Amino acid sequence: MQPYIPPSSPAFEKESHIGLEPASIQARIAGDAVVRDYENKQHQLSEAIDATKYLVADLKNFNTDEWKIRYPHFNQPSDTARPGAGRRALTFADEPSSSTNVVVSSVSNERRQLKRSVTLLDESSLTEEPASVESSESEDFSILQLDLNLGATRHAKALISNLERSSISALLDNRLSAALDHLNLLHARIHDAHSRVLVTGDLNAGKSTFVNALLRHSEVMPTDQQPLTTRFVEVVSARENNDVEEVHVLDPDTKYDPADPSTYTVVPLEDLEALATDMDNDPSAPPLRVFLRENSVGTSNPSILHNGVVDISLIDAPGLNRDSIKTTANFARQEEIDVVVFVVSAANHFTLSAKEFIWQAGHEKAHLFIVVNRFDQIKDKERCRRAVMEQIKQLSPETYDDAKDLVHFVDSAKVAMGFGDEDSSADDMDSAFLYLEQSLRSFVLVNRAKSKLGPAQNYTTHLLADVELLASANCVVATQERDVALKEIDRVKPELDRMKRGKDSLEDGLVSEEESVTSAAMADAKLSLRTALDRVGRGELAEGVQMPVYPGLLGAWDYAHEVRRALLSSLDSAVRSVEDSSRGLTTDAVKTIGGLGDRHLPADVERSKRVFNSNAMFFNHSSAKGRRISGRQYVGLGLAGNSALSTVSVSDIFDLQYHLFLSDSVPSESPKLSPLKDLIPASMSNEVSGIGAASLALGAFSMAGGKTVALRTLLEGLVQLSELASNPVVRKWAGPAVGAIAVGAIAYVVYELPRSIPRNVGRHIRAELLITSGAQEGDETPFCEAEAERIGREVRKVMRLAAWDLRERFRAALEVRNEIVRQSEETAERASRALEWFTEVEQRVDLIRGQLGLRL
Ligand SMILES: Nc1nc2c(ncn2[C@@H]2O[C@H](COP(=O)(O)OP(=O)(O)OP(=O)(O)O)[C@@H](O)[C@H]2O)c(=O)[nH]1
Numbered sequence: 001m002q003p004y005i006p007p008s009s010p011a012f013e014k015e016s017h018i019g020l021e022p023a024s025i026q027a028r029i030a031g032d033a034v035v036r037d038y039e040n041k042q043h044q045l046s047e048a049i050d051a052t053k054y055l056v057a058d059l060k061n062f063n064t065d066e067w068k069i070r071y072p073h074f075n076q077p078s079d080t081a082r083p084g085a086g087r088r089a090l091t092f093a094d095e096p097s098s099s100t101n102v103v104v105s106s107v108s109n110e111r112r113q114l115k116r117s118v119t120l121l122d123e124s125s126l127t128e129e130p131a132s133v134e135s136s137e138s139e140d141f142s143i144l145q146l147d148l149n150l151g152a153t154r155h156a157k158a159l160i161s162n163l164e165r166s167s168i169s170a171l172l173d174n175r176l177s178a179a180l181d182h183l184n185l186l187h188a189r190i191h192d193a194h195s196r197v198l199v200t201g202d203l204n205a206g207k208s209t210f211v212n213a214l215l216r217h218s219e220v221m222p223t224d225q226q227p228l229t230t231r232f233v234e235v236v237s238a239r240e241n242n243d244v245e246e247v248h249v250l251d252p253d254t255k256y257d258p259a260d261p262s263t264y265t266v267v268p269l270e271d272l273e274a275l276a277t278d279m280d281n282d283p284s285a286p287p288l289r290v291f292l293r294e295n296s297v298g299t300s301n302p303s304i305l306h307n308g309v310v311d312i313s314l315i316d317a318p319g320l321n322r323d324s325i326k327t328t329a330n331f332a333r334q335e336e337i338d339v340v341v342f343v344v345s346a347a348n349h350f351t352l353s354a355k356e357f358i359w360q361a362g363h364e365k366a367h368l369f370i371v372v373n374r375f376d377q378i379k380d381k382e383r384c385r386r387a388v389m390e391q392i393k394q395l396s397p398e399t400y401d402d403a404k405d406l407v408h409f410v411d412s413a414k415v416a417m418g419f420g421d422e423d424s425s426a427d428d429m430d431s432a433f434l435y436l437e438q439s440l441r442s443f444v445l446v447n448r449a450k451s452k453l454g455p456a457q458n459y460t461t462h463l464l465a466d467v468e469l470l471a472s473a474n475c476v477v478a479t480q481e482r483d484v485a486l487k488e489i490d491r492v493k494p495e496l497d498r499m500k501r502g503k504d505s506l507e508d509g510l511v512s513e514e515e516s517v518t519s520a521a522m523a524d525a526k527l528s529l530r531t532a533l534d535r536v537g538r539g540e541l542a543e544g545v546q547m548p549v550y551p552g553l554l555g556a557w558d559y560a561h562e563v564r565r566a567l568l569s570s571l572d573s574a575v576r577s578v579e580d581s582s583r584g585l586t587t588d589a590v591k592t593i594g595g596l597g598d599r600h601l602p603a604d605v606e607r608s609k610r611v612f613n614s615n616a617m618f619f620n621h622s623s624a625k626g627r628r629i630s631g632r633q634y635v636g637l638g639l640a641g642n643s644a645l646s647t648v649s650v651s652d653i654f655d656l657q658y659h660l661f662l663s664d665s666v667p668s669e670s671p672k673l674s675p676l677k678d679l680i681p682a683s684m685s686n687e688v689s690g691i692g693a694a695s696l697a698l699g700a701f702s703m704a705g706g707k708t709v710a711l712r713t714l715l716e717g718l719v720q721l722s723e724l725a726s727n728p729v730v731r732k733w734a735g736p737a738v739g740a741i742a743v744g745a746i747a748y749v750v751y752e753l754p755r756s757i758p759r760n761v762g763r764h765i766r767a768e769l770l771i772t773s774g775a776q777e778g779d780e781t782p783f784c785e786a787e788a789e790r791i792g793r794e795v796r797k798v799m800r801l802a803a804w805d806l807r808e809r810f811r812a813a814l815e816v817r818n819e820i821v822r823q824s825e826e827t828a829e830r831a832s833r834a835l836e837w838f839t840e841v842e843q844r845v846d847l848i849r850g851q852l853g854l855r856l
Pocket residue numbers: 202203204205206207208209210222223224225226227228229317318319320373374375376377410411412413414
């Protein structure tokens with residue numbers, strides 16, 4: 001762009017020898033003011049576009065990195081009872097089913113800039129009518145609208161509704177990118193120093209002559225008495241082509257780029273006439289581009305092509321007729337055309353074609369620049385002027401209102417021809433034409449503001465309104481999300497804190513319950529079994545177990561066997577009752593754990609549906625092979641069925657060793673768990689007949705004494721007896737006496753067998769199952785210990801399972817609440833940030849809108 005030269009500068013002075021006519025000076029001053037105004041507006045708009053670009057880029061980044069921007073739809077509220085202006089049901093494209101009642105407020109300011117906001121409907125203040133909405137269009141996006149090019153908008157809306165939030169956000173991202181690109185284009189456009197002026201009018205009205213006059217040339221554009229121009233010809237300064245005069249014939253199929261020779265064909269300037277007047281030309285073909293050096297004459301008042309601020313190009317159009325009206329009207333509608341100069345012959349006024357064109361073009365360009373040409377040929381100039389003005393008033397009232405600057409009665413031929421003379425210069429130009437030129441220059445600049453700044457202003461305003469609507473709707477949704485998240489935190493956090501506080505106490509409770517019930521069960525088992533074992537040791541049976549009937553001496557062996565079985569069954573029964581009592585203890589403890597669960601688990605957490613079946617305790621699952629547990633299972637030890645324990649030995653019938661060593665204070669039982677057979681000396685075990693009889697006799701003897709005596713004492717007695725035997729009297733009575741004693745003893749032993757066998761067997765069983773761990777008997781017993789351990793293990797197993805179940809539920813519930821709180825805190829923070837950010841966006845929009853509020 002050419003730098004603006006202030007009116008006081010020498011350069012400006014040099015370029016402004018326009019004469020002293022007041023009208024020209026006035027027009028020039030007005031022109032300068034227009035230039036200054038334009039530059040101010042351009043600067044302001046440029047800043048607003050830049051700010052909008054930053055805003056859109058920020059929005060784009062926010063959408064990608066921080067918060068997937070929601071795309072709102074506004075529908076009529078479902079409760080039509082109180083529709084109220086502005087009340088709408090806000091839904092989001094990715095969540096069409098849930099709607100929120102909001103108030104959409106759209107207010108236009110004096111610059112017709114739409115300010116839109118969405119606020120949550122306060123149901124309590126329904127009596128107040130919400131702010132009015134101008135039209136349903138104000139709730140729709142104009143630039144950021146997501147249509148998928150799938151036809152009618154409502155179909156596109158339906159389709160969008162089915163898209164995911166991320167897809168919507170991606171679509172929005174594309175729209176924002178496109179908006180950014182467009183802003184860049186607009187930015188470039190408002191800094192574009194070019195303006196295009198289309199010169200059109202009736203056939204033979206003098207358009208080419210007028211263009212020549214503006215160009216300070218007599219014959220650039222071919223002129224004739226008959227219709228001549230058949231193609232659009234755009235004349236630009238040769239400065240844009242390295243000062244080379246030539247014609248570019250543009251290729252209709254490619255976009256023209258002066259820097260790319262493949263987009264046009266170069267022909268010499270001399271061929272312009274032939275090209276512009278060729279009857280075969282297609283009027284819709286792109287214009288010829290003519291690069292023209294400015295005429296050296298009148299440099300003090302240069303042609304309109306270059307005026308120090310903007311470069312203007314003039315486009316000479318073919319004369320209007322039925323065929324060319326449409327083409328020319330379309331041409332005039334182009335955004336790049338800043339001004340349409342309509343040339344009308346003073347003699348013909350406006351023809352039908354002219355009227356039709358003005359009518360069509362008037363929609364796009366309200367103001368036309370009208371040149372009433374050949375005014376020199378009119379005798380009654382005043383009448384002509386009145387008639388023409390009357391027509392203009394009808395055709396283009398806006399132009400009529402500004403007629404002083406926009407309607408000019410001139411003689412272009414005289415001006416154009418003037419440049420053919422050697423001596424003539426621009427300084428000699430007709431003052432009316434000079435005034436026309438200045439007016440046209442100002443008009444171009446004014447319209448440039450409209451054509452170049454207008455679209456940028458318009459687009460940016462709409463974009464800002466869309467951004468504002470988007471931000472406002474997202475504020476609503478962010479507020480809602482934040483509130484929901486905070487409410488959720490309020491609901492869950494206290495529960496979570498309570499659980500955290502109770503975690504240790506629950507753990508302590510579980511551990512102590514497990515420990516206490518296990519040790520109680522074990523202690524109970526130990527005590528009960530010890531008692532039972534002692535009873536068995538005395539040869540006594542448990543309740544409910546029958547003592548076998550003694551079958552007589554010959555059946556003593558079998559009797560011992562039966563007794564052994566009965567005693568072992570008694571022990572089995574004791575084990576069963578210990579198991580039963582541990583079942584009871586465990587059931588209570590499981591209930592206590594249930595109570596702990598009730599105390600520590602939140603109300604909505606599902607309690608364990610597991611029903612504790614105490615019958616399943618002590619059940620050998622591996623041997624059950626998936627069988628259902630029906631009724632109470634007694635596994636116990638199965639002592640009665642234990643072949644090792646149920647084997648009878650001789651000592652069960654008569655325990656010689658027990659009697660022999662009874663006098664020793666050392667207990668006869670092995671310090672270790674001994675097999676029963678170890679209790680009998682190996683030398684004696686198999687000699688039941690001879691020594692067995694002697695043993696029996698000795699045993700009987702010892703018992704006959706009413707007290708147990710040691711073998712040594714007995715032997716000492718025998719020694720004394722042998723001494724007595726040396727006495728002949730004693731010797732005489734010894735044989736029969738000993739025999740009688742032996743027989744008596746044997747008879748006694750046989751008589752006592754039904755009672756002694758259970759004692760012997762019981763003692764042996766007890767001895768076998770009993771150990772002494774140290775100095776004193778009965779400290780610990782492997783049987784009781786082992787059983788207590790087994791019972792303890794089983795109880796512990798159940799307790800651990802119950803505790804594990806509760807721990808898991810507690811852990812899961814804690815985790816769920818932790819996660820809810822974590823996510824809710826995250827959501828609340830993100831929503832708060834978004835809310836803050838979107839509020840800031842609304843403020844930024846307001847600020848930029850202020851900059852944009854230009855009256856162009
Ligand atoms: N006396 C007089 N003659 C003029 C004036 N303007 C144009 N003419 C003459 O009118 C004739 C036609 O002028 P052109 O400039 O060719 O008209 P045009 O509108 O360009 O014609 P087409 O492009 O063919 O429609 C020429 O012979 C010009 O000399 C004028 O202001 N006064």
